[in-house]
Amino acid sequence: MSKKVALITGAGQGIGEAIAKRLTKDGFSVALVGRTKSKVENVAKEINDNGGDAYAIKADVADRDEVFAAVDEATKHFGDFNVIVNNAGVAPTTPISTVTPDVLNNTLAINLGGVVWGIQAASDKFHELNHGGKIINASSQAGQVGNPNLTVYGASKFAIRGVTQTTARELAKDNITVNAYCPGIVKTPMMDDIAKKVADNAGKPFEWGMEQFSKDIALGRLSRPEDVAACVSYLAGPDSDYMTGQSLLIDGGMVFS
Ligand SMILES: NC(=O)C1=CN([C@@H]2O[C@H](COP(=O)(O)OP(=O)(O)OC[C@H]3O[C@@H](n4cnc5c(N)ncnc54)[C@H](O)[C@@H]3O)[C@@H](O)[C@H]2O)C=CC1
């Protein structure tokens, strides 16, 4: 039987890289999408060198045409298309007084626009291929509760939960599920950057910045990207077939909702 095909955006590092590796382990062929071609190529090479089936594609998720082209290219390369993980995102540190139109527009174009274009492109492709599929979107614990200094980012991640619920209802009749994952504090380049900026703004060391985000984690440790990838594995596989419109928290007990 041929492998199912999953496309993961922002797969050149961090959570996206871990998702690509986990879905490979689960038996998927994986298309890795990122703005920096060399980064997704490096991850694809590592996966292929270890017996997986990965293919790197350069695209900026804020650009609708590039997202549609990436889905087309992945489908042509692998011969099918079954799952999209709209993972790419950016997280500017923005105390409210510092928010500018550029930061607002750029963040929403990537974090919200990228997910909307990903849902459109994937659902169009599932329709063209005459089968259902799974759409999985990155939200955050910062999309469940307000995080100081992350106004713009938090707004984009709250929005993902709305888009997920709305499109889940629209697309259910076509056997397409739409769910989201909401990581907590995950040790990746994104989180290191946030902790550093929050610490710099307060005139404190990096460790203090990370502590501001991690002190309320009930399980007592930062999340690893693999913790998130395990949840996405469930959302991409058959065990979640009867679930749609959900936003799953994987935050070590930081937020109880
Ligand atoms: N690290 C964390 O603590 C948390 C992360 N998340 C979310 O998980 C997702 C992944 O986060 P991380 O791996 O931590 O981030 P990261 O910054 O380490 O990696 C994100 C990747 O997405 C790529 N990317 C950014 N903008 C892009 C664009 N316009 N087009 C294509 N690729 C683009 C980047 O180049 C990078 O390779 C993001 O949506 C983030 O908001 C959610 C909750 C917590």
Ligand SMILES: CC(=O)C(C)=O
């Ligand atoms: C980066 C992020 O999503 C946080 C701090 O929850």
